Amino acid sequence: xxxxxxxxxxxxxxxxxASQPSPSPSPSPHGYLINCGSKIDxxxxxxxYLRDEGYTTTGNITTIxxxxxxxxxxxxxxxxxxxxxxxxxxxxxxGGKFLIRTTYFYGGFDGGNEPPLFDQIIxxxxxxxxxxxxxxxxxxxxxxxxxxxxxxxxxxxxxxxNENTKAKASSFISSLEVMNLDPSLYNSTDFSKYGLITIAxxxxxAEGGIIRFPDDPFNRxxxxxxxxxxxxxxxxxxxxxxxxxxxxxxxxxxxxxxxxGKNLTLHxxxxxxxxxxxxxxxxxxxxxxxxxxxxxxFTVLIGGKTFYQDLNxxxxxxxxxxxxxxxxxxxxxxxxPRSDMPVGPTINAGEIYQILPLAGTTHGRDAMALxxxxxxxxxxxxxxxxxxxxxxxxxxxxxxxxEGDQVRVxxxxxxxxxxxxxxxxxxxxxxxxxxxxxxxxxLTGPIPDLSPLKALEILLFEMNVSPFKWSSPIFFFIxxxx
Ligand SMILES: *[C@@H]1O[C@H](CO)[C@@H](O)[C@H](O)[C@H]1NC(C)=O
Ligand SMILES: *[C@@H]1O[C@H](CO)[C@@H](O)[C@H](O)[C@H]1NC(C)=O
Ligand SMILES: *[C@@H]1O[C@H](CO)[C@@H](O)[C@H](O)[C@H]1NC(C)=O
Ligand SMILES: *[C@@H]1O[C@H](CO)[C@@H](O)[C@H](O)[C@H]1NC(C)=O
Ligand SMILES: *[C@@H]1O[C@H](CO)[C@@H](O)[C@H](O)[C@H]1NC(C)=O
Ligand SMILES: *[C@@H]1O[C@H](CO)[C@@H](O)[C@H](O)[C@H]1NC(C)=O
Numbered sequence: 001x002x003x004x005x006x007x008x009x010x011x012x013x014x015x016x017x018a019s020q021p022s023p024s025p026s027p028s029p030h031g032y033l034i035n036c037g038s039k040i041d042x043x044x045x046x047x048x049y050l051r052d053e054g055y056t057t058t059g060n061i062t063t064i065x066x067x068x069x070x071x072x073x074x075x076x077x078x079x080x081x082x083x084x085x086x087x088x089x090x091x092x093x094x095g096g097k098f099l100i101r102t103t104y105f106y107g108g109f110d111g112g113n114e115p116p117l118f119d120q121i122i123x124x125x126x127x128x129x130x131x132x133x134x135x136x137x138x139x140x141x142x143x144x145x146x147x148x149x150x151x152x153x154x155x156x157x158x159x160x161x162n163e164n165t166k167a168k169a170s171s172f173i174s175s176l177e178v179m180n181l182d183p184s185l186y187n188s189t190d191f192s193k194y195g196l197i198t199i200a201x202x203x204x205x206a207e208g209g210i211i212r213f214p215d216d217p218f219n220r221x222x223x224x225x226x227x228x229x230x231x232x233x234x235x236x237x238x239x240x241x242x243x244x245x246x247x248x249x250x251x252x253x254x255x256x257x258x259x260x261g262k263n264l265t266l267h268x269x270x271x272x273x274x275x276x277x278x279x280x281x282x283x284x285x286x287x288x289x290x291x292x293x294x295x296x297x298f299t300v301l302i303g304g305k306t307f308y309q310d311l312n313x314x315x316x317x318x319x320x321x322x323x324x325x326x327x328x329x330x331x332x333x334x335x336x337p338r339s340d341m342p343v344g345p346t347i348n349a350g351e352i353y354q355i356l357p358l359a360g361t362t363h364g365r366d367a368m369a370l371x372x373x374x375x376x377x378x379x380x381x382x383x384x385x386x387x388x389x390x391x392x393x394x395x396x397x398x399x400x401x402x403e404g405d406q407v408r409v410x411x412x413x414x415x416x417x418x419x420x421x422x423x424x425x426x427x428x429x430x431x432x433x434x435x436x437x438x439x440x441x442x443l444t445g446p447i448p449d450l451s452p453l454k455a456l457e458i459l460l461f462e463m464n465v466s467p468f469k470w471s472s473p474i475f476f477f478i479x480x481x482x
Contacts, residue, residue: 100122268331284348
């Protein structure tokens with residue numbers, strides 16, 4: 001079941017005054033901050049957002065002519081309706097852990113009143129449906145986040161139409177942020193199988209607005225959450241690096257609490273959750289001055305079940321987490337003090353992520369061969385970006401795949417595309433290929449040795465420009481198969 005909790009995942013990005021460019025360049029989080037559709041780099045909140053040239057090869061750009069919106073919302077890139085997917089491809093270090101944030105502000109760029117609906121894709125996996133209707137009506141932009149590990153040298157963030165996309169509606173994106181996370185963050189999750197979709201990242205009893213970079217070096221957004229529970233102020237300093245997941249120290253400046261002997265109850269996250277498994281991490285610190293007696297013991301219950309029995313929270317603080325916690329509907333967190341405790345419980349921050357099973361990616365050998373083929377063509381098809389086979393329903397143009405234990409390319413049909421270029425020798429790596437149709441193009445050069453393609457049944461090459469020469473034993477091989 002898709003999950004979009006936009007009312008939370010939206011941020012007051014619409015401010016009466018656009019922020020002023022800061023006078024000197026400031027440090028940035030490690031990764032990419034991209035201002036989609038912009039021809040220039042822009043400064044916002046002391047961070048430099050780069051123009052998107054070089055990260056995508058498709059789509060069109062436009063400007064939203066409003067004075068009252070933040071700089072990164074004034075431009076966007078949109079992708080005309082069609083069956084393919086449209087991707088940003090970001091060079092990354094394979095195996096790195098990344099937080100990806102996409103921001104959308106429709107602004108009526110296509111002359112309509114309602115934002116288009118479409119899918120977001122990360123590598124080979126459909127991540128969520130994008131529906132910014134409610135936020136847009138309320139004058140807000142929307143953002144979505146996911147944490148994944150890069151399993152290749154690029155991270156592909158793509159948009160594609162879905163069953164809700166109206167004919168001729170264009171998908172669009174305002175900004176794309178990719179932050180490199182420390183390997184230790186959220187490391188109890190098996191990121192080879194799962195991604196983590198942000199549901200809420202919360203600073204309880206917050207005194208200010210959203211906490212982000214530079215307080216959080218990874219530019220995670222910690223949203224304020226204030227309810228009727230009493231609050232406490234911290235009297236001791238803590239070090240962020242001592243906590244698992246490294247929450248910024250400011251989230252510990254204040255916390256929610258309850259008087260002795262009473263339960264502290266939080267209605268968090270403050271909306272109904274689809275039935276699913278979630279990663280939940282909670283951050284606590286005893287706010288009092290350090291002394292031999294400065295600790296609080298209480299039991300943490302989430303959704304009516306014991307999450308942690310008799311947790312001992314000292315002035316140094318502690319993180320507790322659950323990796324696959326099942327939740328559905330309205331969720332309550334109860335902190336129940338041990339009966340002998342002279343003080344009540346307290347809490348500072350929390351994070352909750354939906355666990356998203358990943359759909360995998362195309363077999364690396366095939367993906368690499370196709371990438372090299374793409375680079376050997378002057379005019380590869382527009383949508384040859386992102387994963388070649390996945391997600392289901394959004395393969396590259398002209399490609400059919402088999403999805404078993406491995407996702408393999410079984411057919412390459414590039415008939416009549418007027419392709420200019422040569423065939424690289426790496427074509428021989430597409431060993432699951434049954435069909436290779438390259439007729440009616442302008443390919444030149446020798447045909448590489450295709451003899452390793454043992455599954456090949458159909459090979460069509462006619463009507464290419466000479467000198468397109470047979471130079472391999474494949475000819476005989478094919479004849480045997482026919
Ligand atoms: C959109 O971009 C394509 C190239 O990506 C270009 O051929 C086309 O003319 C553009 N359309 C508009 C309306 O700018
Ligand atoms: C999109 O969001 C709006 C407002 O929340 C909702 O009314 C509509 O049903 C949603 N559309 C889809 C296809 O989920
Ligand atoms: C996860 O990170 C913590 C904190 O750095 C470390 O103590 C722990 O050993 C790591 N666990 C794994 C499985 O890498
Ligand atoms: C606190 O919550 C626990 C667990 O729901 C419950 O058993 C207990 O009775 C509650 N205590 C108070 C004082 O409400
Ligand atoms: C809680 O931890 C502190 C040290 O941080 C220790 O002195 C105290 O005895 C612990 N309390 C319980 C009940 O375990
Ligand atoms: C594949 O190639 C044939 C020509 O051999 C063409 O007529 C057909 O439309 C193509 N099919 C697909 C699914 O692209």
